[in-house]
Amino acid sequence: MGVDPGYGETPWDPEEADALTPQAREILGDEPKKIDLYEAEQAINDEVSIALLDDIADGRLVLADILTDAFLRYLHQKLYGDLWTWAGRYRRRDLNIGVEPEHIAVEFRGSLDNIRYRWEHTDGWTARELGIAVHAETVRIHGFVDGNGRTTRLLADLVFLAAQDAEAIAETYDWDIDKRRYIALLREYDLTRDPKPLAAFVPVQRLDDIENR
Numbered sequence: 212m213g214v215d216p217g218y219g220e221t222p223w224d225p226e227e228a229d230a231l232t233p234q235a236r237e238i239l240g241d242e243p244k245k246i247d248l249y250e251a252e253q254a255i256n257d258e259v260s261i262a263l264l265d266d267i268a269d270g271r272l273v274l275a276d277i278l279t280d281a282f283l284r285y286l287h288q289k290l291y292g293d294l295w296t297w298a299g300r301y302r303r304r305d306l307n308i309g310v311e312p313e314h315i316a317v318e319f320r321g322s323l324d325n326i327r328y329r330w331e332h333t334d335g336w337t338a339r340e341l342g343i344a345v346h347a348e349t350v351r352i353h354g355f356v357d358g359n360g361r362t363t364r365l366l367a368d369l370v371f372l373a374a375q376d377a378e379a380i381a382e383t384y385d386w387d388i389d390k391r392r393y394i395a396l397l398r399e400y401d402l403t404r405d406p407k408p409l410a411a412f413v414p415v416q417r418l419d420d421i422e423n424r
Contacts, residue, residue, distance in 0.1 A: 235294040251294060259289045260365055267373050274373040278327040280319040287355055287362045302356045309353025322348045342371030344406035351401055381418040388413060
């Protein structure tokens, strides 16, 4: 999921830019454009993704570790901590999406615990559907000021990989998808709590194909 046309030359709103870390200001200047930060965030995302996917492949990171609210906060911090002061912190203000701020921690903990229990005690989901269930549920809660999309997509990739048969060819999601249909299916999930339609829509790709590009 890339940026929209015209995004690159748009400066950050001063109030939003106030949340930049001193390190980010030193690197990007006092008036960074959105594309500068997008590219910095994407570079960090790629670095963090590779490291965590390697941890899963080597057995240092397992599904039980990933399906926790503590790991979600850690992941958000890893992705945004170099750039933004709000990294790893749950939002404290109401938005027009997501749950109320005072319910975020409880919702994340309960939802991830329930998903993990269902995966361990039933056979209703494939690994592909499990990762999408985690993604859709964490999107629904919308726990952070910003960065929810990138964080929850990477979380889904990690869950998907960790849940796959170690003997199979590893797969991950291909997030280069139609945004309108994707958002419509997320809204459908909010009503049904069924991840299967969204999982069927989001394609998968072999991990070794990505690495060989």
